[in-house]
Amino acid sequence: xxxxxxxxxxxxxxxxxxxxxxxxxxxxxxxxxxxxxxxxxxxxxxxxxxxxxxxxxxxxxxxxxxxxxxxxxxxxxxxxxxxxxxxxxxxxxxxxxxxxxxxxxxxxxxxxxxxxxxxxxxxxxxxxxxx
Numbered sequence: 001x002x003x004x005x006x007x008x009x010x011x012x013x014x015x016x017x018x019x020x021x022x023x024x025x026x027x028x029x030x031x032x033x034x035x036x037x038x039x040x041x042x043x044x045x046x047x048x049x050x051x052x053x054x055x056x057x058x059x060x061x062x063x064x065x066x067x068x069x070x071x072x073x074x075x076x077x078x079x080x081x082x083x084x085x086x087x088x089x090x091x092x093x094x095x096x097x098x099x100x101x102x103x104x105x106x107x108x109x110x111x112x113x114x115x116x117x118x119x120x121x122x123x124x125x126x127x128x129x130x131x
Contacts, residue, residue: 003054007060008060013037019035022120034049058085071097071103083131090110091113
């Protein structure tokens with residue numbers, strides 16, 4: 001079982017299913033894939049994986065979610081786990097939120113919905129090269 005993970009966070013199950021299919025099609029079983037439907041759930045997942053000795057390499061997060069927005073979530077992640085590559089996936093975020101994430105969460109890239117599989121994989125490959 002791989003000791004490295006990619007975490008996807010989105011409040012829409014259909015988006016998570018699509019991401020899972022695209023990740024598995026390209027990376028196959030090189031990584032463990034984790035999914036969360038909220039920022040709070042994702043924070044718990046990262047903590048649990050860390051405690052289990054699993055290294056989260058990349059977090060791909062939606063911006064507009066109930067509770068905590070994606071920029072706030074990625075900033076919290078960066079404060080606790082600065083080595084995790086962060087990617088914002090959004091159809092709603094404004095430039096201020098994207099810039100805030102760039103400055104405070106070392107944002108690797110912002111993908112806009114709907115994304116192409118090619119764009120997603122290129123983003124993740126370039127992000128993984130940083131780890």
